[in-house]
Amino acid sequence: MTLFSYDHCPYCVKARMIFGLKSVPFELVTLLNDDEETPISMIGKKMLPILQQQEGQYLPESLDIVAYVDSLGEYGAPIVHPSHNSSQLNEWLTEVRSYHYPLAMPRWPLMPLEEFNTESARQYFTGKKEKSIGPFAEAFKKTPQLIERAHEHLKELEDLIVGEPYFWGSDLTIDDFHVFSSLRCLTTTKGVSFPSKLDNYMNFMSEATAVPLHWPDAIGADHG
Numbered sequence: 559m560t561l562f563s564y565d566h567c568p569y570c571v572k573a574r575m576i577f578g579l580k581s582v583p584f585e586l587v588t589l590l591n592d593d594e595e596t597p598i599s600m601i602g603k604k605m606l607p608i609l610q611q612q613e614g615q616y617l618p619e620s621l622d623i624v625a626y627v628d629s630l631g632e633y634g635a636p637i638v639h640p641s642h643n644s645s646q647l648n649e650w651l652t653e654v655r656s657y658h659y660p661l662a663m664p665r666w667p668l669m670p671l672e673e674f675n676t677e678s679a680r681q682y683f684t685g686k687k688e689k690s691i692g693p694f695a696e697a698f699k700k701t702p703q704l705i706e707r708a709h710e711h712l713k714e715l716e717d718l719i720v721g722e723p724y725f726w727g728s729d730l731t732i733d734d735f736h737v738f739s740s741l742r743c744l745t746t747t748k749g750v751s752f753p754s755k756l757d758n759y760m761n762f763m764s765e766a767t768a769v770p771l772h773w774p775d776a777i778g779a780d781h782g
């Protein structure tokens with residue numbers, strides 16, 4: 559199986575996670591961000607992740623990919639439990655977008671991520687995302703306030719997480735896919751730090767899923 563992905567994309571991260579968690583062999587292919595033709599030829603639109611199950615057979619949608627891979631009998635019984643549907647966690651996951659995208663989006667194209675290997679790929683991403691969050695230079699200027707907001711908000715999640723080893727304890731749930739992929743966006747930013755339970759959780763999940771965090775390439779406030 560081949561997973562077509564962008565390294566930065568939180569939805570692609572969700573799809574990658576299940577392969578690591580179940581030790582399922584797969585080929586990870588990172589497309590350039592301005593390659594519209596490849597995904598359109600597969601699923602009729604420009605959207606990743608896409609799982610190529612067999613030649614000519616493609617599955618889009620991150621959570622469908624998670625469910626499909628988890629259901630493959632040859633890699634053991636299914637391991638993913640349903641979401642706890644916690645209103646507190648769901649509200650937290652909605653709110654995190656108000657600062658994790660303004661922190662991560664201007665940084666991603668400056669980081670050594672394969673989808674941004676060309677100038678035209680970086681420009682494509684920047685043009686598209688500036689339409690949704692405004693000029694990246696302005697977002698960089700707001701770094702100190704965004705980090706302050708992140709730290710306040712992370713304290714709320716630290717009170718909610720069980721974190722040994724998964725978010726709610728011994729069962730891996732769909733919530734782990736949402737939390738890990740969202741918090742990974744924050745690892746783009748030097749100056750962000752996770753409270754201890756969340757930090758342990760992110761390190762554990764990164765290892766268990768084989769999805770590295772961005773910390774080694776994190777960028778502070780002084781680019782833009």
Ligand SMILES: N[C@@H](CCC(=O)N[C@@H](CS)C(=O)NCC(=O)O)C(=O)O
Binds near residue numbers: 567568570
């Ligand atoms: N519902 C989809 C959403 C996937 C999605 O929005 N992917 C983004 C990347 S993060 C995408 O491909 N956007 C088009 C683009 O980047 O041009 C899923 O869960 O897989």
